[in-house]
Amino acid sequence: MTAPTTTTYDQLKKKQSDLIRKALEGSIFIADHSADLPAALTSGADGKLLALPPGYEDVGWVDKGDGATWSRSVDTSEVDSWGAVEPTRTDITKQTDGLKFTAQETKRKTLELYEGLNLSGVTPDATTGEVRFDRPARPSTRYFRAFGLFVDGVGADAIYVAKLAPKATVTDTGEQKWSDGDDPVGYDVTLTAKYDDDAKTAMRFFFGGPGWKALLADMGFTAAPPAGG
Template sequence: MPTFDTIRQDADERALIRKIQKAVAFLAPTTVDLPDSLFTGVGALIDLKVAGWLPVGMVTPDGYNFGRDVSKEDVSAFGYAGPARSDVTEVARSITFTPLETGRRHMLELTYGTDLTATTQDVTTGEVVFDEPELPVGQEYRLLIIGSDGPAAENWILGRGYGIVKLASTDSQTWGSSDPVTAPVTLDVFTDTEIGAPVRHYMGGTGAVKHKTVTGFTPETP
């Protein structure tokens, strides 16, 4: 007869407790396909640069925050203190992060909501001049965020792919000697009609291979 401790030992798995130690994010125009997999056939990660993805660059230590605000409607019944039925009616998703790198064209386009395709840089002075529009143009992008945890022999790669994101807000920017020039960015997430979902989740790596029996997924037939 099992004891509480043997039941717990069988139920708990330390290897599935993950932290994101490192992460990298990329933007792309909606003409670039969201990858079906983050890996090539031999287990290496795909080359995102060749595929047309543009790096967000370094962000502040708080990393990437994935908001998920669920709204629901309850049905009340006479004589009952709690709802007799509850239905989810809306899930508002968002991503918030604070870029540290300043000057990438595509990040300036995202932050200020403008098109800088025709903007050039002076080869002598390095100067770039552009006007911030009164209202952002509302450009839509694809977004891919990949996180890594664990050593090479037991490495977990977690990813989130978004078919359509759009600038929702940027916070105030401060110029001073004590802190870098930053402005938090919040992106709204929309369902992409090509993908049919708002978010595509990825999980893989040598850690996922090593612990495949406890993740609970059916192995793919070769």
Template sequence: MVSDIGQLEVSRHQRELILKPNRAHIYGMGMDIDPIESITEGSNSLLAELPEGAWDFGLLLKDDAITLTRELEKSDISAIGYSNPVRSDFISDIAGLQFTGLEANRYNIENNLGVDLSQMLADPETGEIAFDQPAITAIRQQRYLALSQFNTGEDRIFLGRLFYAGEVSEMGEQTLSDGEGSLTWPTTVNAMVDTDHGVAVRHYFGGPGWNRVLEDAGFKRGGLTITTASLPGGTVSSAYSQTLTVTGGTGTKTWTVATGTLPAGLTLAASTGVISGTPTAAGTSNFTVQVVDSVTPGSVQKPLSIVVAA
């Protein structure tokens, strides 16, 4: 590890980890959409598609940008004869998200006014939308995903933060003026615990740039995992094709059958993990597949079986 301060300042990987975003978006999702496990996918570590039903709050005010907060409240117990507390406990830990939307779209309007306009129909002739503000504002929960991109090309790093059950806690002032600026939709969201999952916030750090400097950032790379849980059955004299899947590793994968045998007539392609062919005999074949990665040390195995019907 570099110990000289001068060398540390010019070290390339250190500069890459100084993050200044060039793109940022806030996305929303209903509570009926499963929380996102990861924001990147594939060997290129590119952004994954958002789930169906997610929406974009649109352009954000550059001056205010996106502010991520965390408010901790601690309770101390002091004892006679001690200058420092003898016990401390956190009694509150609330993550917050502040952003200012620029677009007067449905999602910013709903967020700011605390209303559900999903069933609202515009006047068929004028296109006007008109509605009453509820006398008592109901607390609405939805998922919020703040997603930012840092750097460009192969150096891209993505940072994400998901609020499992976000609640709008404050709506900022809106100004109507012909001077500088425009009508904006300032919003503050607090992260509440999703009772179905037992947590409030999920953090993501990914992208091709992150993948390349992962170890420099102080993290260890996970090993290989075969994600194929089971294989469907086949039928004698009918074509069969299934692809084994694996996560982890950055190199070329090579598949083999470590123990047992595939059903007669089927073969495993070493480079693709595809089991294909035409079964020639009925029965159950138990076997163990193995995959190795040209970069990641070690290998991983998975016992599987295929039932061939007559």
């Protein structure tokens, strides 16, 4: 038997502060469910950000306190067995992903999300510019593609992180407060991700950018060799 090798904690530990990410700035893009799916986040050896397919609109400024809050909940079913002090089998029975944010800009897209309506057919009054619409007695369920993106670092150190819910629907809205305080009129919405037949998933994750590429080995990823290499 080989004798155990001794070491110290200083030799064992590996703490890398350059792997701590912060969402310095970001956006939430919403598109109709009929829009094309983003195929990738970046392109080229320099990891430049790719444009989104047509139809994705930035909801604009969102409340700083919550930013874009992504949630995930998992329900399980457990089997208890005679003589065992812990479950002998655990199965995942339900998994739910969500996105919550409070939009601060009043425009068609935020009104559609918050009110659960399709306003494409609403035409402002030709004389006054007034916009008017009603909530139907039984609103229909609308599905969207929700793409959240944040950037950390600049230039050659830029890192892009994104999440895509290819089929999301608004499942909750918060109260809307009208006052002359510091907070603007907001549109607090929660979207829940559903499995999408086109994407074959309910959630897709993207990590890229020149700063990300430079840290691949430190993060534990082995980069694929260049094509033709």
